[in-house]
Amino acid sequence: MSAYEPFPVSEASNQLVQDDARLASRWRRFWALLIDAFFMVVVAAIVVGGAAFAFGADEDLAIALIYVGYALVLLLYYPLTMRREGARNGQTFGKQLLKVRVVTAEGVPVTFWRAARRDVLGTTAINLISGGLYALVDYPFGLFDKRRQCVHDKIGATFVYRADAPRDPLAPDAPEPPRTPPPPPPATEQPRNLWAPPSPSPSRDYDEINRAFGR
Numbered sequence: 001m002s003a004y005e006p007f008p009v010s011e012a013s014n015q016l017v018q019d020d021a022r023l024a025s026r027w028r029r030f031w032a033l034l035i036d037a038f039f040m041v042v043v044a045a046i047v048v049g050g051a052a053f054a055f056g057a058d059e060d061l062a063i064a065l066i067y068v069g070y071a072l073v074l075l076l077y078y079p080l081t082m083r084r085e086g087a088r089n090g091q092t093f094g095k096q097l098l099k100v101r102v103v104t105a106e107g108v109p110v111t112f113w114r115a116a117r118r119d120v121l122g123t124t125a126i127n128l129i130s131g132g133l134y135a136l137v138d139y140p141f142g143l144f145d146k147r148r149q150c151v152h153d154k155i156g157a158t159f160v161y162r163a164d165a166p167r168d169p170l171a172p173d174a175p176e177p178p179r180t181p182p183p184p185p186p187a188t189e190q191p192r193n194l195w196a197p198p199s200p201s202p203s204r205d206y207d208e209i210n211r212a213f214g215r
Contacts (some may be wrong), residue, residue, distance in 0.1 A: 017172070022165035023148050024100035028159055035094030040077050044070040078119035083112040099164065107158040118156025 048069035081092045082102060090102035090110040102110055126134045134151075142150040147159060167188070 020147070022100075022159075022161045024160045024162050026142065026148060028098045028100050028162075029142070029148075030096035032092070032098040032100060035097055036077070036092050039093055040070075040073045043077070044073045047073070072125050075116075075120055079112045079115040082115040082119075085109070087163075095163075096158075099162060100160055101163045102158050103161050105159070112160070112163055114156060114158075118152055122152030122155035167169045167202075 046064070048065045078092060081088075082090050084091070088096060091100075101114075104110060104114060123138065126138075136150040142148050149159065153159065156163060195204070
C-alpha cells in the first residue's frame with residue numbers, strides 16, 4: 001500500500017465472522033511479536049552498552065543502565081514505530097516484516113498516544129503490575145476471540161489486519177445517492193383540425209335566444 005487507508009469498523013463490521021479476510025493470522029502476529037522482542041533487546045543492548053562504554057561505567061552502574069535503557073525501549077518502541085505516517089502507520093518493524101498492521105476501530109491513523117494506550121498501558125504496565133501473569137491471559141485471549149483481538153487490542157480499541165487487506169469487504173455496499181428525476185418533456189400544442197367547423201360564438205347564441213322570446 002502506498003499510503004495509509006483506514007479500515008473503519010462499521011455496524012456491519014461488529015458482526016465479523018472468524019474467517020474475515022482482513023484479519024491477520026495468529027501465526028503472523030506471533031512471529032511479529034518475537035521479531036519485535038528481539039529487536040527491542042538488541043536496541044537496548046546497543047544503547048546501554050554504548051553509554052556504559054562512553055562514560056566508563058562500573059558494573060553496578062552498567063546494570064542500572066541496562067534496566068533504564070530497556071525500560072525506555074519498552075515505553076517508546078511501539079508508540080514511535082506505529083505512529084509513522086503513510087503506509088507504515090500502525091506497523092512496528094516486526095509487523096512490517098510480516099506484512100500486518102494495527103488499525104483503529106474508528107478508522108483513523110494510529111497516533112503516539114493510541115499506540116501507548118494499546119502496548120504500554122495495555123501490555124507493559126499491566127504485565128509489570130501482575131508480575132507477568134497478565135501475559136497468560138492477554139495473548140491466549142486472541143485465540144478464542146472471533147475478531148482475534150487480544151486483551152490489549154480491546155484496551156486500545158484496535159484490530160490487526162493484513163497490510164494488503166481490502167478496505168472493508170464485509171460492509172454492505174453504500175447506498176447510491178438519490179437520483180434527480182428527469183424533467184418532464186415540454187408540453188406540445190395539439191394540432192388544430194383545419195376541417196372542423198367553427199365553434200359557435202357565445203354572443204351569437206345569446207342573440208338567437210333573445211329573438212326567440214321577442215326581446
